[in-house]
Amino acid sequence: GIQVEQSPPDLILQEGANSTLRCNFSDSVNNLQWFHQNPWGQLINLFYIPSGTKQNGRLSATTVATERYSLLYISSSQTTDSGVYFCAVYTGTASKLTFGTGTRLQVTL
Amino acid sequence: DSGVTQTPKHLITATGQRVTLRCSPRSGDLSVYWYQQSLDQGLQFLIQYYNGEERAKGNILERFSAQQFPDLHSELNLSSLELGDSALYFCASSLSVASYEQYFGPGTRLTVT
Numbered sequence: 668g669i670q671v672e673q674s675p676p677d678l679i680l681q682e683g684a685n686s687t688l689r690c691n692f693s694d695s696v697n698n699l700q701w702f703h704q705n706p707w708g709q710l711i712n713l714f715y716i717p718s719g720t721k722q723n724g725r726l727s728a729t730t731v732a733t734e735r736y737s738l739l740y741i742s743s744s745q746t747t748d749s750g751v752y753f754c755a756v757y758t759g760t761a762s763k764l765t766f767g768t769g770t771r772l773q774v775t776l
Numbered sequence: 777d778s779g780v781t782q783t784p785k786h787l788i789t790a791t792g793q794r795v796t797l798r799c800s801p802r803s804g805d806l807s808v809y810w811y812q813q814s815l816d817q818g819l820q821f822l823i824q825y826y827n828g829e830e831r832a833k834g835n836i837l838e839r840f841s842a843q844q845f846p847d848l849h850s851e852l853n854l855s856s857l858e859l860g861d862s863a864l865y866f867c868a869s870s871l872s873v874a875s876y877e878q879y880f881g882p883g884t885r886l887t888v889t
Contacts, residue, residue: 764878
């Protein structure tokens with residue numbers, strides 16, 4: 668099946684810093700979602716992004732499906748950004764999401 | 777708030793027991809998915825239902841079963857529980873069966889002792 672790799676696996680930032688998280692996938696995908704799992708375990712939808720670039724406040728995402736990767740940018744990070752960021756892809760005709768390995772982000776004061 | 781509800785939030789039970797997890801999808805969504813998140817396996821797809829019918833199966837054990845009812849809520853039944861079944865179980869919903877955006881509920885944390 669498809670492999671979804673995320674990097675870096677862990678990231679520690681000071682508040683106010685910017686970061687880029689990467690998601691590589693091994694095969695063609697129909698679509699891609701980014702999630703933030705907060706410290707309470709809840710999965711929050713960030714972006715639904717098959718291609719191109721989207722922005723939502725301090726966060727933006729870019730997917731280049733032909734090159735099989737997506738990037739999540741976090742600017743001016745805040746402590747509330749801490750948690751695990753997952754990308755997840757749709758493949759073939761199935762509606763299931765295959766999740767990446769996640770990037771654990773810690774934002775410190 | 778995603779609009780997907782799950783009950784209970786937490787469940788502690790003993791090995792060998794059976795439990796039922798419940799999920800109500802977002803208003804208007806016809807597809808329901810179940811995922812399991814464990815420390816060693818990450819987030820894995822278990823099963824999908826669309827408008828009452830099973831549509832796709834993932835890494836779901838034979839001891840686990842699910843169904844979707846006419847009002848579109850879904851239940852995941854876990855039986856003969858083992859310590860390794862301890863995990864966070866998520867329900868998600870989407871509008872239809874194609875590559876529509878999935879929205880996740882808050883999860884049910886199951887602890888098997």
